Amino acid sequence: MSKELVRRENTSAYLFLLPSLIFFVGFVVIPMVICIGYSFTDANMNSKTNPTTFVAFQNFIQLWQDKTFLGALKNTFLIVLVSVPTVCLFSLWVGSAIYKLKGPVLSTFRCIFYLPVVTGSVAVTVVWKWMYDNYTGILNYVLSRTGIIENNINWLGDERFALWCIILILFTTSVGQPIVLYVSALGNVDHSLVEAAQVDGATNSQVFWKIKWPQMMPTTLYILVITTINSFQCFALIQLLTSGGSGTNTVMYYIYYTAFKMTEQVGHFGYANAMGVILAIFIGILSAIQFRLAKEK
Amino acid sequence: MKLEKRATPYKVFSIIILVILAFLFLFPLYWIVTGAFKTTADIYAPDPQFFPKEFTLNNFERLFAKRTAPAWEFAIPFSAQFSASHQPIYFSVGPTIPAAFRWLTNTVLMAVVAMILTCITASMAGYALAKKRFRGRALLFSLIVCAMALPKQVILIPLIKEVSAMHMWDSLWAVILPTVGWPFGVFLMKQFSESIPGEILEAARIDGASEAKTFTTIVVPMVKPGIGALAIFTFINSWNDYFLQLIMLGKSSNYTISLGIATLQSETSIDHGILMAGAALASIPIIIVFLIFQKYFTQGITMGAVKG
Numbered sequence: 001m002s003k004e005l006v007r008r009e010n011t012s013a014y015l016f017l018l019p020s021l022i023f024f025v026g027f028v029v030i031p032m033v034i035c036i037g038y039s040f041t042d043a044n045m046n047s048k049t050n051p052t053t054f055v056a057f058q059n060f061i062q063l064w065q066d067k068t069f070l071g072a073l074k075n076t077f078l079i080v081l082v083s084v085p086t087v088c089l090f091s092l093w094v095g096s097a098i099y100k101l102k103g104p105v106l107s108t109f110r111c112i113f114y115l116p117v118v119t120g121s122v123a124v125t126v127v128w129k130w131m132y133d134n135y136t137g138i139l140n141y142v143l144s145r146t147g148i149i150e151n152n153i154n155w156l157g158d159e160r161f162a163l164w165c166i167i168l169i170l171f172t173t174s175v176g177q178p179i180v181l182y183v184s185a186l187g188n189v190d191h192s193l194v195e196a197a198q199v200d201g202a203t204n205s206q207v208f209w210k211i212k213w214p215q216m217m218p219t220t221l222y223i224l225v226i227t228t229i230n231s232f233q234c235f236a237l238i239q240l241l242t243s244g245g246s247g248t249n250t251v252m253y254y255i256y257y258t259a260f261k262m263t264e265q266v267g268h269f270g271y272a273n274a275m276g277v278i279l280a281i282f283i284g285i286l287s288a289i290q291f292r293l294a295k296e297k
Numbered sequence: 298m299k300l301e302k303r304a305t306p307y308k309v310f311s312i313i314i315l316v317i318l319a320f321l322f323l324f325p326l327y328w329i330v331t332g333a334f335k336t337t338a339d340i341y342a343p344d345p346q347f348f349p350k351e352f353t354l355n356n357f358e359r360l361f362a363k364r365t366a367p368a369w370e371f372a373i374p375f376s377a378q379f380s381a382s383h384q385p386i387y388f389s390v391g392p393t394i395p396a397a398f399r400w401l402t403n404t405v406l407m408a409v410v411a412m413i414l415t416c417i418t419a420s421m422a423g424y425a426l427a428k429k430r431f432r433g434r435a436l437l438f439s440l441i442v443c444a445m446a447l448p449k450q451v452i453l454i455p456l457i458k459e460v461s462a463m464h465m466w467d468s469l470w471a472v473i474l475p476t477v478g479w480p481f482g483v484f485l486m487k488q489f490s491e492s493i494p495g496e497i498l499e500a501a502r503i504d505g506a507s508e509a510k511t512f513t514t515i516v517v518p519m520v521k522p523g524i525g526a527l528a529i530f531t532f533i534n535s536w537n538d539y540f541l542q543l544i545m546l547g548k549s550s551n552y553t554i555s556l557g558i559a560t561l562q563s564e565t566s567i568d569h570g571i572l573m574a575g576a577a578l579a580s581i582p583i584i585i586v587f588l589i590f591q592k593y594f595t596q597g598i599t600m601g602a603v604k605g
Contacts, residue, residue: 012508013431020422020483023414027456027478028444034455094318097311111591112319115326118587120537122555123576126562127325130332130569138328138345172322177598184599222602225446233448236539240559252450259454260544269454276451287446 039274052270059274069275072249075163076279079250080231080286082167087174087227088220094175095182096208110183114176121173121236128169129241132156162246166237174230178223185219186212221294225287232283251279329580332573333357340569356574361395363561363571366550368394397578399550400557404536405582407469407553411476411535412528418477420524423486424516428493438487441480449479450540457544467547475545476535482527485601489523490516526597529590536583554579 039059043052063069098109116124131138132155140152155165189212197207235252242248244257259272332340334352367389425431426438460471493516501511517524542556552560558575587594 009429010431013425013429013434015508016421016425016429016512017437020418023418023474023478024441024444024480024483027459027475028452028480029440031452031455031459032444032447034458035452038455094315097315107591107595109315109319110595111588112322114587115584116322118533118537118584119326119329119580120555120583121539122537122559122562123329123580124325126558126572126576127329127332129562130572131325131328133569136341136345136569141343141345172325180595180598181602184595219602229446229448233450235450236559239543240562252448255450255454256540256544269458272454276448276454280447280451283446283448 035273035276038270039277041270042268043270043273044268055270059271060278062271063274063278068249069251069254071247072244072251072254075248076232076234076250076252078163079167079170079234080228083170083174083231084224084227087171087178088223090171091175091178091182091223092220094179095186096212098179099183099186106183110180113179116173117176122240124169124173125237125240128165129156132165132241156242157246159247162242162248166234166241166248169237169241170231170234174227178227181219181223182216185216189215217294221290224290224294228286228290229283232279251275255279326580326584329573329576332569333577335570335573337570356570359568360397360561360571360574360578364396364549364557365393366396366399368392368399370550396549396552396557397554397575400552400554401578401582403469403551404553404555407472408532408535410469411473412531414473414477415482415531416524416528419482419486419527420490420517420520421512422483423488423523424490424493424512424520426483426487427490428495428498428516441483444480445484453541453544460545466545467551469546469551471545472535472538472541472553475541476531476538481601482531485527485530485597486520486523488600489520489526493519522593522596523600525590525593526600529586529594530597530601533583533587533594 040054040056041052042055042059094109094113098106101109130136134140134152134154134157137155139155140149143149144152153161155161193211194207197211202210233252234250235256238244238248238250238253239256244250244253255272255275258268258275331346331349333356334354335346335349336351336353336355339346339349339351369390370387426434456475457466460466460474465471465474497515498511501515506514536553537555539555539559542553543559546552546556549557549560554575558572558579561575562572
């Protein structure tokens, strides 16, 4: 290609990219840079009366001594450690159980498992709050009628149960997308390989783990990454169900709380941003580990 | 293949479990819908009514009466300059309507505008990324992938500062613009645009079609399924993006339906009837949209993931 042609190709490409880039740079890249920048300052909401100063790593040092933050970090990791494997295994099982069903049946199942995502976190939370209710909740009714529990349990007010209740809701709202992905990945598995293995007398589970599973590795990796991010971001459930009480504080909620709710130092943006940076680093590390593990296999 | 068709005990067992699970997954939705029409006595009955015998619109009536909003408001031009709070002064026009209708209108407006803007910008950018060789392409693409892996919520605090500096905080634009900026759409449209054969584009160029013409008459028709998938995906996601709405919207008449219901919940945490009516209003429209466009949606999810 001549130089003139290259130049024209470049210009037209940039023109096509321009509208999207304005939004992407303006509302994703710049905030990201600002976020990192703020995390080294004591920026706050009343920056007019209280000028922003550079404090280097003070926010980060303070965070490691902040008991609330460490508790929130522990809860966040617990949520991730429990929900990621269960979501992946569950959706793999559902996916492999339904992908061979007839079209309408398959899409009905897929729809049903996707519905909690579409319903929206607020509507889902509102109804679960009622189902968990101490007096009029259906959960207590069913469990006490069947004799599993004797007295009503205050699910969301009890430190032993609250976090698990939230993980359960998170689970129901997380499996939809992985199931859709697994169904399509299983449908795309190379059938000649499967048939060849069956002719050679491989059992169903051998076919699954030796032939289908390796071919689905990219899908599994993607599911692991999105579920991890999703679990880290768990916010609406916590804000609406417990407001971070009864031992359910998470980093995402604590960021919100520090920035908008904390009573004595409201709008402590610098501190909140430092948490955001730490969260992003953890997600980055976890994603990298998952990539590495998937590559090795 | 005959081997697989046989109904082994394991298969029967797994179907039974699946059906039970499906009912459990449907139950919250069933509970919202029936709860919205239950009488107060039924809602607080010690034995929950699984199949309500009486239906009432009372919950909706109370929801509509609880909060009202003017049908339309105008901000007085430049009023922010001299008002005490530096916020524009509004005056209302038209009748007072239940706030829930305002919230629904806001949500639909927001989701539709976000959807249209995302589809236009993302289909253009996706085409350029997939089919054009330009300097900085690899860098831009890896930046987009990295941005997708980062938690969106982390950048929300700087976003508030930015949006307030642009005097857009507490308006629907504050929710729409960051949604459009999210690069998933570009990524998805790049995946769809990869399948356009290069020869067709080359032929169009030789025939003397301009870039704009090539895009509108050749590229857009070919990536239509992708645009459909992206449209429905953006619509549902922005409808349900509660956190963004929570921090970007300030006054009640600007609320979206999710935010409105969430606010009602913190005010009337014990009135389940009103809340179920609200939850039904927030979720039923979007579920209907989802069921209609389900096929596109599934395609969008799958295409966004493969070759990731």
